[in-house]
Amino acid sequence: MYKKIIIDNNTSKEDKMKKLLGILLGLIVVTGCGCNMNITKDTPTKKVEQFFSNYQKLDDNVLTQLDNVTNNQKDFTEEQKDEYKEIMKKHYKNLKYDIKEEIIDGNNATVTVEIEVTDYSKVMADTDTYLSEHQSEFNDEDGVYDVTLFNKYRLEQLKKADKTVKYTLNLTLTKKDNDWVMDPISDTDESKIQGTYVY
Numbered sequence: 013m014y015k016k017i018i019i020d021n022n023t024s025k026e027d028k029m030k031k032l033l034g035i036l037l038g039l040i041v042v043t044g045c046g047c048n049m050n051i052t053k054d055t056p057t058k059k060v061e062q063f064f065s066n067y068q069k070l071d072d073n074v075l076t077q078l079d080n081v082t083n084n085q086k087d088f089t090e091e092q093k094d095e096y097k098e099i100m101k102k103h104y105k106n107l108k109y110d111i112k113e114e115i116i117d118g119n120n121a122t123v124t125v126e127i128e129v130t131d132y133s134k135v136m137a138d139t140d141t142y143l144s145e146h147q148s149e150f151n152d153e154d155g156v157y158d159v160t161l162f163n164k165y166r167l168e169q170l171k172k173a174d175k176t177v178k179y180t181l182n183l184t185l186t187k188k189d190n191d192w193v194m195d196p197i198s199d200t201d202e203s204k205i206q207g208t209y210v211y
Contacts, residue, residue: 056121056185057114059192063183064127067104067205074104087159095167103130103207112180119187124180131177132170132207139166177211179204 066074078100082093106129113124143150143162150161181204184195203209
């Protein structure tokens with residue numbers, strides 16, 4: 013609904029013009045801001061940014077996924093599960109991302125993003141090599157290999173990890189009911205985000 017603009021007749025011509033100009037400029041700014049907000053409200057890029065932001069701020073969904081992954085580690089003691097969670101929380105908080113490109117084709121889109129994560133894959137490979145060469149170090153008092161002793165060693169090495177690695181991901185999205193929805197990411201991309209991808 014538009015309001016009637018009333019300008020006092022006793023106002024000089026110059027003042028009237030200034031008032032009208034001010035009102036018009038105000039309308040242009042308000043209209044421009046409104047349009048801009050509608051355009052940028054939901055885009056593929058924004059959905060991908062939100063996806064990675066959720067990791068960085070450890071939102072509830074990310075923590076639930078982490079709990080599920082950790083609980084499946086049957087060889088971990090409860091203490092080791094807690095240690096692993098803390099390692100991954102730090103990893104997610106330190107994750108960096110940079111959107112490189114957005115391509116929209118009808119109801120499909122691809123967003124190219126470069127991520128930088130802690131390189132845990134090298135640590136995993138190095139600890140596996142160490143195990144193969146020093147297995148007796150992880151034997152229990154009866155001389156039997158104890159995986160929990162090895163896990164303790166591996167977790168200590170993961171805590172020390174300070175090297176990072178960059179990966180480029182091409183994430184796809186589909187528009188459903190005027191809303192951009194990220195398609196499920198591949199196992200490969202997930203392992204890259206977690207820093208465990210073997211390259």
